[in-house]
Amino acid sequence: MATAGDAGIRLQILEKMILSRRFEDQITELAEEQGRLPGMQILATGQEAAVAAVLALQDDDVIVTNHRSHAHILARGADPNTLMAEIMGKESGVNHGKSGTLHLIVPEVNVLMTSTVVGAAPPLAAGAAFAQQYTESGAITAVFFGDGAAAEGSVHEAMNLAGVWKLPLLFICENNCWAGAQSYQEHCSVGNIASRAGSYGMPGDLVNGNDADDVLKTARDLAARCREGKGPALMELATYRMHGHGEFDKQHYVDPEELKEWAARDPLTMYRKRLTEEGVATAEQIESMEQEAARIVEEAVRFAEESPYPAPEAVLDHVWAEARATR
Amino acid sequence: MREMHTGVAIREALTLAMEQDERVFLAGEGIGTSIHDNPLMPTYGLLEKFGSKRVKDTPVSEAAIAGLAVGASNMGLLPVVEIMFFPFMTLASDMVVNHAAKLRYLSGGKSAFPLTVRVKAGLFPAGCQHCHNLEAWMAHVPGLKMTFASNPADAKGLLLSAIFDPDPVIVVEDMGLYFMLGEAPEGDVRVPLGKARIARQGTDATVVAYGGAVHTAMAAAGMLEAEGVSLEVIDLRTLVPLDKETVLESLGRTGRLVTVHDATRFCGYGAELAAIAAEEGFASLKAPVRRVAAPNTPAPFTPPQVEYYKPGAEDVVEAVRSIL
Numbered sequence: 001m002a003t004a005g006d007a008g009i010r011l012q013i014l015e016k017m018i019l020s021r022r023f024e025d026q027i028t029e030l031a032e033e034q035g036r037l038p039g040m041q042i043l044a045t046g047q048e049a050a051v052a053a054v055l056a057l058q059d060d061d062v063i064v065t066n067h068r069s070h071a072h073i074l075a076r077g078a079d080p081n082t083l084m085a086e087i088m089g090k091e092s093g094v095n096h097g098k099s100g101t102l103h104l105i106v107p108e109v110n111v112l113m114t115s116t117v118v119g120a121a122p123p124l125a126a127g128a129a130f131a132q133q134y135t136e137s138g139a140i141t142a143v144f145f146g147d148g149a150a151a152e153g154s155v156h157e158a159m160n161l162a163g164v165w166k167l168p169l170l171f172i173c174e175n176n177c178w179a180g181a182q183s184y185q186e187h188c189s190v191g192n193i194a195s196r197a198g199s200y201g202m203p204g205d206l207v208n209g210n211d212a213d214d215v216l217k218t219a220r221d222l223a224a225r226c227r228e229g230k231g232p233a234l235m236e237l238a239t240y241r242m243h244g245h246g247e248f249d250k251q252h253y254v255d256p257e258e259l260k261e262w263a264a265r266d267p268l269t270m271y272r273k274r275l276t277e278e279g280v281a282t283a284e285q286i287e288s289m290e291q292e293a294a295r296i297v298e299e300a301v302r303f304a305e306e307s308p309y310p311a312p313e314a315v316l317d318h319v320w321a322e323a324r325a326t327r
Numbered sequence: 328m329r330e331m332h333t334g335v336a337i338r339e340a341l342t343l344a345m346e347q348d349e350r351v352f353l354a355g356e357g358i359g360t361s362i363h364d365n366p367l368m369p370t371y372g373l374l375e376k377f378g379s380k381r382v383k384d385t386p387v388s389e390a391a392i393a394g395l396a397v398g399a400s401n402m403g404l405l406p407v408v409e410i411m412f413f414p415f416m417t418l419a420s421d422m423v424v425n426h427a428a429k430l431r432y433l434s435g436g437k438s439a440f441p442l443t444v445r446v447k448a449g450l451f452p453a454g455c456q457h458c459h460n461l462e463a464w465m466a467h468v469p470g471l472k473m474t475f476a477s478n479p480a481d482a483k484g485l486l487l488s489a490i491f492d493p494d495p496v497i498v499v500e501d502m503g504l505y506f507m508l509g510e511a512p513e514g515d516v517r518v519p520l521g522k523a524r525i526a527r528q529g530t531d532a533t534v535v536a537y538g539g540a541v542h543t544a545m546a547a548a549g550m551l552e553a554e555g556v557s558l559e560v561i562d563l564r565t566l567v568p569l570d571k572e573t574v575l576e577s578l579g580r581t582g583r584l585v586t587v588h589d590a591t592r593f594c595g596y597g598a599e600l601a602a603i604a605a606e607e608g609f610a611s612l613k614a615p616v617r618r619v620a621a622p623n624t625p626a627p628f629t630p631p632q633v634e635y636y637k638p639g640a641e642d643v644v645e646a647v648r649s650i651l
Contacts, residue, residue, distance in 0.1 A: 160386055
């Protein structure tokens with residue numbers, strides 16, 4: 001578990017969890033106000049302890065993520081202003097408005113790729129990890145996917161290849177109990193995803209995905225193993241999707257009692273309480289983190305709203321490395 | 328110039344690329360140790376020459392192979408991966424269509440995917456799950472480039488261009504041509520992407536073809552020459568980007584257009600060429616455009632049906648005659 005020397009990183013984890021929650025709560029508010037956000041918004045509310053897995057990595061490690069990516073990307077230190085602008089489809093957005101919320105790609109902080117095709121991220125990540133192995137860079141790749149994605153064949157192909165080639169690849173399954181409107185019990189034939197690791201010759205650890213300390217410790221151990229050339233590893237975070245598959249989805253298919261139970265295990269509330277009780281953070285410190293997060297998010301919304309949309313004809317840009325696409 | 332088999336010319340391109348750039352690696356099913364112990368196959372002997380770090384035999388796993396190429400290219404390597412037969416592109420297609428082709432766009436130009444997918448095409452007696460020319464599917468995907476060579480020199484030169492191109496390129500290799508002899512230059516001689524070749528000059532009609540169908544068109548040109556009809560044959564070499572200018576200029580000279588390919592007819596690549604002729608070359612057209620292609624059935628297995636299915640020189644001759 002956490003040690004005395006971990007105070008610094010634990011404070012950082014708390015800070016990023018607070019920022020992620022504030023950032024996404026803001027998106028929820030904006031999504032409710034018709035017209036302020038184009039498209040759908042998919043949030044990681046309730047899954048913020050995954051931030052600890054990102055902070056367990058080194059700066060030169062790569063992450064490949066998915067449609068539920070805001071917390072991962074903010075934890076990596078991406079600029080909230082350009083992220084929010086991208087979510088609003090603006091020219092100043094991190095991807096010039098080409099992505100929106102779903103495929104945010106921020107290579108400058110080693111968020112190498114994001115795919116919204118469920119289950120596609122692991123094969124891409126295997127390619128990134130292969131490049132790290134090939135160039136002997138010493139870095140690793142961490143790929144995030146959900147329990148729903150774990151049903152896709154591509155995930156199994158990627159795990160098999162990574163196992164056979166001993167790629168420095170950390171598979172991180174955020175099991176949030178839902179794939180669309182289908183519960184985990186309905187789409188998965190085994191008790192947990194982590195147990196599949198054995199089939200591919202790698203360790204698989206199931207952790208409490210709402211406990212940031214658990215996540216940090218396991219991610220550190222498994223990442224170290226990947227870094228030592230021992231091949232891939234799988235960690236599963238048992239967590240819960242507090243919002244639907246998109247902000248439009250009011251989760252009519254979810255038992256309200258179940259939501260209540262998981263709300264009582266909110267990762268942010270738990271971590272705040274624990275760090276205060278252990279004397280790692282003071283109430284004043286946390287209050288100041290909350291205020292700073294609110295300020296950052298307010299500034300991001302202002303920046304995004306003041307930014308113009310890209311020119312319509314810029315739709316033809318970025319298809320090729322050179323030259324514009326034709327109409 | 329020296330003569331060599333197309334399969335050997337492809338190997339020469341792979342060898343040259345690997346020798347001059349450490350970022351190039353090969354991966355695929357049986358590309359190192361193959362069930363086909365044949366020195367005319369493109370990757371024969373490369374495992375021994377370059378070692379298992381750079382020549383990677385993969386599991387039977389097309390999504391993983393294509394994903395490997397997407398991820399590794401985004402990290403700065405130059406992957407050359409092989410999809411064993413064209414129909415298996417359907418297994419790799421999520422990675423190729425939704426990722427290789429789209430992630431640059433989604434990133435707003437921040438990411439690059441300089442990968443090459445070699446894919447084997449053509450009819451051989453294995454039935455339609457192994458034989459299915461899907462170039463029109465791939466050509467319809469913005470963000471992909473595609474080559475389809477008809478001879479050893481182009482197969483070598485186009486592959487070299489593809490490997491060092493900054494975008495994802497699908498390199499279609501007509502398997503029948505592996506065993507065909509032809510001239511090929513020595514050294515790193517590249518054929519630029521997007522430049523067609525006039526394989527034969529003529530004045531009465533233009534026949535546009537690519538891959539093995541170029542030889543069908545050339546045979547038809549020889550047959551018609553005996554009758555005093557002069558065919559111009561254009562070998563497209565690259566399907567995306569398309570060298571529209573060469574096609575339209577030729578149409579401007581001859582006034583007649585016939586397209587030929589081994590893929591099926593409906594929504595095939597020939598339909599795009601016909602549409603371009605109708606939209607942009609209408610004033611030159613002295614007769615309707617004709618498309619010569621395979622019928623709209625899956626590829627057959629039994630020899631007489633293969634003979635019926637595969638467009639032949641007589642089909643081209645007939646099409647040309649119908650518009651003279």
